[in-house]
Every structure is written in C-alpha cells, then in structure tokens.
Amino acid sequence: MVRRHGKVAASVMAAVVVFTSMAAPVRAGGPSVEYLEATAVVVQPRERAPAAAAERFWELQLNLCNSGVAGCYSQGRSVPEAAGLIRSVRPNLVTLNEICSNDVPSQLAPALAQAWPGDHVYHLFVPALRRDTGTPVKCVNGQDYGNAVLGRVAAANYRGVNAWSGRYTSQDGGNEQRTFACVYAVGDHLSCATHLSASSEPVALAQCRALLFDVVPNIRSAEGLSGKTVVGGDFNLEYDTSDPENAQNCVPPGHVRKGGGDVQHVVFSGDNAFVSTTKYGLSHTDHDGFLVRLSKP
Template identity: 75%
Template sequence: MIPTVGLMWKLMTAALAVLASMVVPAQNAAAAERFWELQLNLCNSGIAGCYQQGRSVPEAGDLIVRLRPDLVTLNEICRNDLPDRLVPSMVTAWPGDRIHQFFAPALRKDTGTPVKCTNGQDYGNAVIGRVPAAAYQGVKTWTGRYTSQDTGNEQRTYACVYAIGHHLGCTTHLSASSEPVALAQCRSLLFDVIPQIRAAEGVTGRTVVGGDFNLEYDTSDPENAQNCVPPGHVRKGDGSVQHVVFSNDLAFVSTQKYSMRYTDHPGFLVRLTKP
C-alpha cells in the first residue's frame, strides 16, 4: 500500500521527535564542564627523609601533562620548582590557555622569614591553575600565617588564588606534630579565611581547597578531617592525610590515586564538573 501524504507527514514528525530526544542528552552533557583538581606533596625540601634528590618534581610534571588537571595544589616544594618544571608542564597540558601560579613560603618562627630548602630557595606551597583564554580576567592572591601553631620553628601558611570570575583555589600544609593544631589551622582556613575572601571578591562558588592536612578521616577521632568541612562543601580524601574540599556547586565524579616513586604521598586526583 502506498502511504498517503497525511501518513507520510505523521511518520516524518515521529522520526524528528525521536531525533530530538536523541540530541537533547548530548547537549546537556556538553553543558557540564570538567574541573579536575590534582593534589601533590612532593617532599622536595631536601631535609625530610622522603627527599629523593629533586626527582619528584619532573615526576609530578609528567603527571600534570598526562592528566591535564585544571587546578594543581602543591606542598613541600621549592620556589623554583614552579618555573623550572611544574608551570611549563601545565602550559604543555593546556596550550593556548592562561596559566596562573602562586607560591607562598612557610615562615620561620624565630625570624619571620621564609623557611629554606637545602638548595637555598624558599620552601612552601603553591597553586597552579588554568583558565580558558577567552574567560581570563586576571587573578588575585592571598597568603597568611595561622594564629595556631605547634612548637616547631616552621610556621604553617596557606596560599589562595582567585581566577576572577572562574574559580578560587587554595592549598595548605598543616601541622605535622599536633593534630589539634592541624585541625585548628584547617578550620581557620575553611571557616574564616576563605569566607572572607569570597565575601571581599563576590565569589559565589567554584571553590576548591587541596592540601596535606596531616589529618585523617576517622569518625572516632575528635581530630577527624571531616570536622573542618563547612556547610555547603564536600570533602574527598586519599585514605590518608591528603584531602580536597570543594563547594557543592561543583559536582563530584570520581577520585583516583597515582603512585609516585620519588615522594611519600600519592598523586591524588579529584574529578569534578561545574556548570
């Protein structure tokens, strides 16, 4: 039987409806932009027993190129590790994007001057991130020393970078000798410092904090890492002392650990998406 014009029109309409239903999920999937955070402690001061003659830095650079994270938080590095290998690795991973970097040294209790690596460079923490060139509006940076400190000479600090209109990223390396002090430092950063930055800059979301908190997730411990997670935020940990805390406008996808030969901490990747 030859289809009538009316029947052909109904068949065509039904086919278009099926195609439309197939296209919509693809458009929705494209709207969720990936935002991956890589947390690294490179043990590169030259002092700690885990030091491996600087080989953790090129190892980390290779991992950055391989994984292409949007944000990298770094602990226990020397200042020149950034321009020597880590920032160029981010540039290689994201050619054409704008790459930001910020290094903040730990400070000596006795002098207030930066702690030094054995090579004479400042020792501390850093944030590296990327912003699509068309979205780049500049960056603002913050660092500070926590009020609560342990009895050692190394005073713990934080480093924060606001890529204007895009994301706020922070890192820190908390007290290794006192869990109560580490928790107080963590709460100071998450409950006080970051809300102050967000209020001052009008940041409404896309906030990620990665670091070596020297705290574990343990609900039986009063110094549980979860106790420094403010409302509206989510924490993911590596099963030990590295954690990533992010604002809940970012959607969690998955985590993965990467074995590192030349440092005593794994690379810890947290895969997120953002609107």
C-alpha cells in the same frame, strides 16, 4: 586592600605579575590568620585556544617531599615526575606541598601550560615561615620552601587573578610556621593550597578550620564570589569518625571533602559536582598523587 596590576608584555609567552597587598580584616573574637603580601604569576597562552571543552574541573593534590630535609627526599626527582603526571592527566588545578620556590616556574607551571596551550596558567608560591626570624623556611638548595597553587583558566573566561596568602595564628611549637596560598581567578574559581601542622592534630584542625571557615568565606566576600571553590593539601589529619581531630570536622556546610585514604584531602564547594577520584603511585615522594574529578555548572 590594594591591588597593583603588572603591565602585559607583547610576547605570547610573557608572564603577567599581579600584586595583591592584604590588610587583615577585623573579626569578632580576633583573627585566626595574619594576611601577608602575595604575588601570582600568569603565563599567557602560547597559541590560539581551541573551542571550549565540557566544563570538567580536575584537581590534583601533590606533596613532593622536595625540601631535602625529610627522609622521603629523592634528590629533586619528584618534581619532573610530577610534571610528567601533570602533562598526562591535564588537571585544571594543582595544589602543591613541600616544594622549593623554583620548582613551579621551572617545571610544574610549564607542564600545565603544555597541557593547556591555548589557555592562561597562573601560579602562586607561598613559603612556610620561621618562628624565630619570620623569614622563609629554606630548602637545602637555598630556595624558599613551602606550598603553591597552580591553575588553568580557559582563555574565553580569563579576567585576571588576585592572590591571597597568610600565616595561621594557631601554630605548634616547632620553628616552621604553616601558611596558605589562595588565588581567585576572577569570575571563574577560587583555589587554595595548604600544608598543616605535622606534630599536633589539634593545631592542624584549628588551622584547617581557620582556612575553611574564616579565610575562604572572607575571600569570597571580598571578591564577590558565591561558590566555585576548591581547597587542597596535606592536612595531616585523617578521616576517622572516632577521632576528635577528624578531617571532616573542618568541612563547612555546603562543601564536600574527598580524601586519598591518608592525610591528603580536597574540599570543594557544593556547586562543583563530584565525578570520581584516582590515586597515582609516585616513585620519588612518600605521598600518592591524588586526583579529584569535578565538573562545574
């Protein structure tokens, strides 16, 4: 694994780009994912950080239906709506599905930076990939289409970020191949976002298990992290104990899953204490905003 760290600019609004090149590790029985290069962007604090608040850790899961292809598309209005929710709720972490590549740096990351003006905010966008060409799937506006993870690290705790991404080996027969985005905020937490197969529940479950049983432990091992992990996304799996593709079947030991009552789920390591959940009805996407309130030790 090779990391190349960008130079920090002098401006307090500067973005620091951290490059992480991944080589797929060897696994018995063959890899369940292909690791890809990933680039995370960190926005420096705009002002001095206030005294540290209680260690609450809130995760907001959003599917914004902004490709322009699906029937739930609302001419891009889901993005400013989500930015307003981020400013209002002030989550520590946001996992994002069905967005375009410019949605995060133009509106969503600035919203989180406004919510936490004294702290560092990172973001990582990873496109879905075309089966036929291996190139990014596109939104109708020509931008790359995919998922992102967006997070905040208290200024006092910030020690850099490392980015990880990949494509699942198990895919359905469609042209859109599903991927994941993960960021390790050094010494603080690991966060991942994903959007799983919509046409095959067995494939979605295989992808979910690849991420949670393979990728996350591999990243934690490589980074020397034992816990503090949160994974959010549209899993395209429901919680149903009578279904072999029950979303609970991709939850590793020592982890907890909370669902929004449909296909959105958040899975977190047991060292994060669960507090509560809230769903927010949104006008410009067909998925609720799903907030999971946690606290860190």
